[in-house]
Amino acid sequence: MKLNVRESGEGDKIAVLIHGFNCDSGDWWELTPELLRRGYHVKAVDLRGHGHSPRATSYTLPEYAADVVETIGESPELIIGHSLGAQVTALTVPELLPSKAIYFDPPWSLPEEGAPNLFPDLSAIPSMTDEELAATLRHDFPAWSEKAIEVDVASWRLWDPATAATITDVRLSGMPERALVPSLAIAAEKDTVFAAKDHATAQERGFVVRLAPGLTHSLFRDDFDLVLSLISDWL
Incomplete structure (x- = not known):
C-alpha cells in the first residue's frame, strides 16, 4: 500500500519518520524543522x-512495514520511529538499510503483572x-x-479505530535480535514500554x-528540548 507522506526539505539526506499508534505524521511538527536545519529531506509517513493514508481490512506489523518499504523505496540516511512506529522501524531496517535508526520508547518489554495499561x-x-478530547x-x-494537544486531537479525528487490533501484536513482537545498523x-523513565530491566539486553544486541x-x-x-538533547549527536 502506498502511504500518504508529509514531505519537506530539499537536503541530500533522507530522514523517514514513523509515528506511533493512533497518531500520524503531524506528530513531528517540532522535530522536522530541526532536521531541515541539518540538511535533511524529511519524509514523514x-x-x-x-x-490521510488508506484504511485497510487488516493491520499487522509486517503490513505496516511493507507499506513503508513500498512507499519510501530507497535507503535513507535516518529512520526514526516512536512506539508502534519503532516496531515498524525494526522491520523496515533490514529492507531499507538506513545509515542509522532512532527508536523512541520502543515496546520491547512485556507488561508486568499489575502494571497500568498504556493502551486503554x-x-x-x-x-x-x-x-472534550x-x-x-x-x-x-x-x-x-x-x-x-491540537495535533493529537487532529490525528484522532483521522484515525481508524480498527487499528487497535495491532496492540497485542506490537507488545508481543519483542526486541530485535541485533541492531543491523x-x-x-x-x-522513557515513566509509563514506559521499554523497561530498565531490558536495557542491558538491548545494549548486548x-x-x-x-x-x-x-x-x-x-x-x-x-x-x-530534552529529547532533542538526547538525540542531537545522532542527527
Missing part, C-alpha cells in the same frame, strides 16, 4: 489506517467532541503544550540506550 479502551473517542489530554498530560533507543529522565511514553510531547 502516515501508517495505514492513520492520517479508545472506543469512546469517535463520539467525543474536539473540546482536548480537555482529556490536558488532564492526563499536563506537561503538553496546546499545540501538542547503528541504532539509538530512547527509553548492539543498541545504544539512553534514558529520558522524568518523561513518559509520550517523550517529545512531554519535553521536546
Whole structure:
C-alpha cells in the first residue's frame, strides 16, 4: 500500500519518520524543522489506517512495514520511529538499510503483572467532541503544550479505530535480535514500554540506550528540548 507522506526539505539526506499508534505524521511538527536545519529531506509517513493514508481490512506489523518499504523505496540516511512506529522501524531496517535508526520508547518489554495499561479502551473517542478530547489530554498530560494537544486531537479525528487490533501484536513482537545498523533507543523513565530491566539486553544486541529522565511514553510531547538533547549527536 502506498502511504500518504508529509514531505519537506530539499537536503541530500533522507530522514523517514514513523509515528506511533493512533497518531500520524503531524506528530513531528517540532522535530522536522530541526532536521531541515541539518540538511535533511524529511519524509514523514502516515501508517495505514492513520492520517490521510488508506484504511485497510487488516493491520499487522509486517503490513505496516511493507507499506513503508513500498512507499519510501530507497535507503535513507535516518529512520526514526516512536512506539508502534519503532516496531515498524525494526522491520523496515533490514529492507531499507538506513545509515542509522532512532527508536523512541520502543515496546520491547512485556507488561508486568499489575502494571497500568498504556493502551486503554479508545472506543469512546469517535463520539467525543474536539473540546472534550482536548480537555482529556490536558488532564492526563499536563506537561503538553496546546499545540501538542491540537495535533493529537487532529490525528484522532483521522484515525481508524480498527487499528487497535495491532496492540497485542506490537507488545508481543519483542526486541530485535541485533541492531543491523547503528541504532539509538530512547527509553522513557515513566509509563514506559521499554523497561530498565531490558536495557542491558538491548545494549548486548548492539543498541545504544539512553534514558529520558522524568518523561513518559509520550517523550517529545512531554519535553521536546530534552529529547532533542538526547538525540542531537545522532542527527
